[in-house]
Each structure stands twice: as C-alpha cells, then as structure tokens.
Amino acid sequence: NSKVIQTPRYLVKGQGQKAKMRCIPEKGHPVVFWYQQNKNNEFKFLINFQNQEVLQQIDMTEKRFSAECPSNSPCSLEIQSSEAGDSALYLCASSLSWASAETLYFGSGTRLTVL
Amino acid sequence: GEQVEQRPPHLSVREGDSAIIICTYTDSATAYFSWYKQEAGAGLQLLMSVLSNVDRKEEQGLTVLLNKKDKRLSLNLTAAHPGDSAVYFCAVRTTGFASALTFGSGTKVIVLP
Numbered sequence: 001n002s003k004v005i006q007t008p009r010y011l012v013k014g015q016g017q018k019a020k021m022r023c024i025p026e027k028g029h030p031v032v033f034w035y036q037q038n039k040n041n042e043f044k045f046l047i048n049f050q051n052q053e054v055l056q057q058i059d060m061t062e063k064r065f066s067a068e069c070p071s072n073s074p075c076s077l078e079i080q081s082s083e084a085g086d087s088a089l090y091l092c093a094s095s096l097s098w099a100s101a102e103t104l105y106f107g108s109g110t111r112l113t114v115l
Numbered sequence: 116g117e118q119v120e121q122r123p124p125h126l127s128v129r130e131g132d133s134a135i136i137i138c139t140y141t142d143s144a145t146a147y148f149s150w151y152k153q154e155a156g157a158g159l160q161l162l163m164s165v166l167s168n169v170d171r172k173e174e175q176g177l178t179v180l181l182n183k184k185d186k187r188l189s190l191n192l193t194a195a196h197p198g199d200s201a202v203y204f205c206a207v208r209t210t211g212f213a214s215a216l217t218f219g220s221g222t223k224v225i226v227l228p
Binding site: 006031033035041042043045048050055056089091093098100101102103104105106107108109111 | 146147149151156157158159160161164166202204206208209210211212213214215216218220221
C-alpha cells in the first residue's frame with residue numbers, strides 16, 4: 001500500500017483565490033510527480049522534482065502554478081489564481097529514482113473544486 | 116508523443132468470471148508498463164508493473180501480458196469479485212530522464228454478484 005500522504009482531501013475555492021495542497025512522499029523517495037486528473041479521467045503531468053530541484057514542468061505550471069519540495073517539509077502545489085477549469089483531482093506520486101523503470105506510488109489525491 | 120488507447124471503456128462481468136482490459140501504445144521506446152486501480156473517490160492503487168523485458172506476469176489473480184511487437188498491454192482479472200469493481204488505468208513510460216507516465220482513458224469495471 002502506498003504511503004504517499006496528500007492533504008487536504010477536499011479543497012473548495014472561489015475563482016481568483018489561491019489553492020494550496022500538500023504531499024508527503026513515501027519515506028526515502030526523492031522523486032515527486034504532480035498530476036492533474038479531470039472529470040473525464042484525463043491525466044495531465046504538471047511538474048516533477050528530485051529532492052528540491054524541479055526536473056520538468058509544463059507551461060501551465062510555470063505560469064499559474066507554483067510548486068516546491070523543501071527539505072524536511074511536505075511538497076506543495078499552489079494555484080495562484082484559481083479558475084473553474086482547475087477543478088480536478090490533483091495526484092502526487094513518488095518514486096525511488098527518476099529512472100523510467102522505477103515504479104510510481106500515488107497518494108489519494110486532493111479534489112479541488114473551484115466555484 | 117506517446118499515444119495510449121484503452122478499451123473497453125466499460126465492462127460488466129459476473130462474479131467469478133474473467134475480465135480483460137487492453138491498452139495499445141505507439142512509442143517503440145516505451146519501457147515501463149503499469150496498471151492502476153482507482154476506486155470511487157480515491158487515488159491510484161498500483162496493481163502491477165512490468166518492464167519491457169517481461170512478456171507475462173501473474174500476481175494475486177491478475178495477469179499482465181505484454182506484446183511488444185503489437186505494442187499491446189493487457190490486464191486479465193481472473194475470478195473477479197465485487198471488490199474488483201473500480202476504474203482501471205494502464206500507464207506507460209518511455210525510456211528517458213524522469214519521463215512522465217502516459218495514461219489510458221480508463222475502464223470502468225462492474226462485478227455483478
């Protein structure tokens with residue numbers, strides 16, 4: 001069973017508000033991924049980290065999203081100004097390394113609703 | 116980029132019967148293959164993962180088959196039970212530094228008693 005912990009489980013925000021969610025990766029996992037799953041079950045990769053360093057991120061993440069994985073603190077993903085289209089399940093996953101053969105373990109997600 | 120197609124989108128089976136879900140992918144550099152289960156309102160639970168050097172893997176009532184020639188990955192749930200009712204996703208990765216998973220569109224499985 002995955003030990004990736006995501007909080008909060010549910011998040012409700014108005015348009016234009018900030019939305020922040022957190023992720024504690026599995027112990028000993030330095031690599032963290034964030035994905036967005038929309039209501040049509042489409043997954044979008046947002047950003048990934050190795051320890052505190054961003055490895056890859058998509059354009060959307062660069063502009064309205066900010067994310068970090070500080071040492072000795074939970075990773076976080078924050079939407080600076082929420083839009084209705086941001087309503088989705090945000091999934092955090094961690095792995096032992098960045099190698100493509102490495103398994104990703106997912107948390108339970110944060111379900112964001114933007115009113 | 117990688118394209119993954121998953122079918123069927125919906126699957127109803129009787130308890131004790133088998134269910135098969137198939138994914139096809141396009142990128143010949145795909146090296147990692149996995150199946151996840153998502154129950155209502157929950158996150159993704161890893162069921163099984165295989166690398167490209169594996170053709171078949173069985174674990175706890177699940178069988179994963181990989182046909183690299185046809186670029187096809189399948190999940191067989193043998194002897195399904197009501198607890199198997201969920202949405203199942205295949206997810207693959209190509210070789211490369213920190214490559215992201217590409218997911219299938221999901222199969223909603225309902226196991227009828």
